[in-house]
Amino acid sequence: MKLFLLATLNGITVAGLYFIVAIGFTLIFGLMRVINLAHGSLYILGAYIGYDVATSTGNWYLGLAAGGVSVALAGLLIQSTLLDRIQGQEMRQSLVAIGLSIVIADLLLARYGGLAYQFDPPAILYGSVPLPIVRAYPTFRLVVVGAAVIVGLVIWLLVYRTRFGIIIRAGVDDRPMLSALGVNVPLVSILVFGLGAGLAGLAGVVGGSALSISPGEDARYLLSSLVVVIVGGMGSLSGTAIGALLIGLAEQIGLAYFPTYSVIVSFVIMAAVLALRPQGLMGRPE
Amino acid sequence: MHFIWETMTETPVLQIRGLDARYGTSRILQGIDLTVRSEPVAVIGRNGMGKTTLCHAIMGMGPICDGSIRFDGVELVGRPSHQIAKRGISLVPQGRHIFRSLTVEEHLQLVDQRRPRRWTRDRVYQVFPRLAERRQSTGSALSGGEQQMLAVGRALLTNPRLLIMDEPSEGLAPIVVDKLVATLQAVLAEGTALLLIEQNLSVAAAVSERLAVMVVGRIALETSARELLADTDTQQRLLGIGAAAGFAAAGPTDVERPM
Numbered sequence: 111m112k113l114f115l116l117a118t119l120n121g122i123t124v125a126g127l128y129f130i131v132a133i134g135f136t137l138i139f140g141l142m143r144v145i146n147l148a149h150g151s152l153y154i155l156g157a158y159i160g161y162d163v164a165t166s167t168g169n170w171y172l173g174l175a176a177g178g179v180s181v182a183l184a185g186l187l188i189q190s191t192l193l194d195r196i197q198g199q200e201m202r203q204s205l206v207a208i209g210l211s212i213v214i215a216d217l218l219l220a221r222y223g224g225l226a227y228q229f230d231p232p233a234i235l236y237g238s239v240p241l242p243i244v245r246a247y248p249t250f251r252l253v254v255v256g257a258a259v260i261v262g263l264v265i266w267l268l269v270y271r272t273r274f275g276i277i278i279r280a281g282v283d284d285r286p287m288l289s290a291l292g293v294n295v296p297l298v299s300i301l302v303f304g305l306g307a308g309l310a311g312l313a314g315v316v317g318g319s320a321l322s323i324s325p326g327e328d329a330r331y332l333l334s335s336l337v338v339v340i341v342g343g344m345g346s347l348s349g350t351a352i353g354a355l356l357i358g359l360a361e362q363i364g365l366a367y368f369p370t371y372s373v374i375v376s377f378v379i380m381a382a383v384l385a386l387r388p389q390g391l392m393g394r395p396e
Numbered sequence: 397m398h399f400i401w402e403t404m405t406e407t408p409v410l411q412i413r414g415l416d417a418r419y420g421t422s423r424i425l426q427g428i429d430l431t432v433r434s435e436p437v438a439v440i441g442r443n444g445m446g447k448t449t450l451c452h453a454i455m456g457m458g459p460i461c462d463g464s465i466r467f468d469g470v471e472l473v474g475r476p477s478h479q480i481a482k483r484g485i486s487l488v489p490q491g492r493h494i495f496r497s498l499t500v501e502e503h504l505q506l507v508d509q510r511r512p513r514r515w516t517r518d519r520v521y522q523v524f525p526r527l528a529e530r531r532q533s534t535g536s537a538l539s540g541g542e543q544q545m546l547a548v549g550r551a552l553l554t555n556p557r558l559l560i561m562d563e564p565s566e567g568l569a570p571i572v573v574d575k576l577v578a579t580l581q582a583v584l585a586e587g588t589a590l591l592l593i594e595q596n597l598s599v600a601a602a603v604s605e606r607l608a609v610m611v612v613g614r615i616a617l618e619t620s621a622r623e624l625l626a627d628t629d630t631q632q633r634l635l636g637i638g639a640a641a642g643f644a645a646a647g648p649t650d651v652e653r654p655m
């Protein structure tokens with residue numbers, strides 16, 4: 111019982127982290143249809159920048175802000191100079207994004223080496239909370255879940271309750287028509303890319319504090335984002351939440367009960383969803 | 397005298413000169429000359445003659461263009477679509493292109509400039525009460541007639557100087573078409589310039605006295621509605637119809653087209 115509860119709590123924590131990364135991916139790939147296979151690199155870039163700023167200033171919140179803002183700016187740059195000019199050419203965009211992620215990974219390896227880094231959030235977020243059955247649980251992991259909920263709400267409000275959100279959804283339905291109504295669609299996709307990248311950067315700082323940062327994490331988070339978006343349904347915010355929860359729980363419960371096979375659990379879920387509901391749980395048929 | 401003075405010196409709203417347009421290697425428009433002033437112009441022609449391509453060329457929506465398209469004296473060829481729209485041209489596209497996941501209200505919010513202008517959201521709802529009833533319905537849940545009202549309302553709400561409509565009567569019930577014609581006449585009375593694309597000769601004639609007939613990417617004839625309606629030989633030759641009614645009935649069905 112205790113093991114199950116602990117695995118569930120861990121699953122929800124990991125889901126929270128996956129959600130913050132994947133919601134950015136949903137904005138960029140699911141909605142704007144930019145094949146940003148460098149999304150995992152944006153996560154890890156945010157983590158390292160946050161680490162540097164947090165350790166050198168001694169202020170974790172500054173690190174969080176620096177990770178989010180600088181990766182958002184990097185995202186604006188990447189989309190406006192590289193990916194937007196080949197929008198719609200899927201193979202080229204994939205290759206350019208993969209190339210970019212290799213370059214970023216190598217630069218980070220040169221700068222930080224192959225060791226795992228960890229850095230601590232401020233004292234009030236640290237320590238543990240008493241809980242029944244599992245007795246105590248790290249506070250920061252609960253903070254991650256709270257942060258995911260807040261991010262989810264803010265993005266939902268943006269997409270469903272603002273004019274900018276109307277523009278984003280209209281662009282999903284019919285880009286040429288949106289342009290013909292006077293909307294600068296490339297500019298919109300650059301801004302959305304910046305937002306999604308910023309979320310990946312934020313998630314990097316949060317994830318680096320809750321778990322650790324090391325080379326290879328980029329591929330892990332890209333993969334989890336892809337799986338979450340495919341399971342949840344392209345471009346669906348609620349689908350991203352459900353997908354993240356499903357994948358996070360499956361991964362942690364699998365890890366607790368059958369560690370040898372835990373890696374394939376997410377893929378089994380993905381294959382099952384693709385077989386039964388190819389558009390994803392909350393996606394609409396193309 | 398007054399008439400001549402006006403047509404000689406007024407800068408045309410839209411002036412197209414020697415326009416060629418192609419998709420890849422297929423040349424669709426060949427040397428189009430067409431001028432729209434304050435009075436409406438209707439372009440008619442059979443399926444596949446290049447009418448929609450002409451609309452897309454003006455709006456900068458895809459075809460590669462040579463030649464000149466001037467709007468209020470400003471060259472449009474080579475500009476991106478959103479800049480052309482911002483200058484004051486609005487398109488009611490063939491197939492309507494309503495955003496399927498947006499509600500009626502969101503369609504109007506999208507283009508509402510929130511400045512006191514001639515067209516406001518309230519006025520669109522006044523002109524099309526049906527849209528007010530369907531305010532919270534998504535685009536995909538609307539009937540064809542409702543979609544067309546929304547497409548027109550959306551275009552008008554941008555307060556365009558020039559309205560381009562690509563076969564607005566296509567696939568609509570006659571009663572809805574009548575309503576549309578009445579709305580168009582009211583819009584025209586306010587001084588909005590109109591380029592109307594139609595297959596339905598009676599609709600074109602009801603809205604516009606000046607007609608241009610397009611045949612395989614060229615303007616084959618510029619004439620008046622009165623003359624063309626009387627001249628069944630020319631109708632037969634350029635439009636392939638015996639009578640206006642037959643022409644209307646031969647129009648394509650209500651299908652979505654790629655833009």
Ligand SMILES: Nc1ncnc2c1ncn2[C@@H]1O[C@H](COP(=O)(O)OP(=O)(O)OP(=O)(O)O)[C@@H](O)[C@H]1O
Pocket residue numbers: 419422424441442443444445446447448449450458490595648655
């Ligand atoms: N995107 C495109 N790519 C290639 N060819 C196209 C494209 N759009 C149209 N065409 C071709 O251009 C020609 C003219 O098409 P267009 O849609 O302009 O005709 P139309 O006069 O509007 O016809 P309709 O009355 O059926 O709407 C057709 O032969 C069509 O196949």
Ligand SMILES: [Mg+2]
Pocket residue numbers: 447448449490562563
């Ligand atoms: Mg057409």
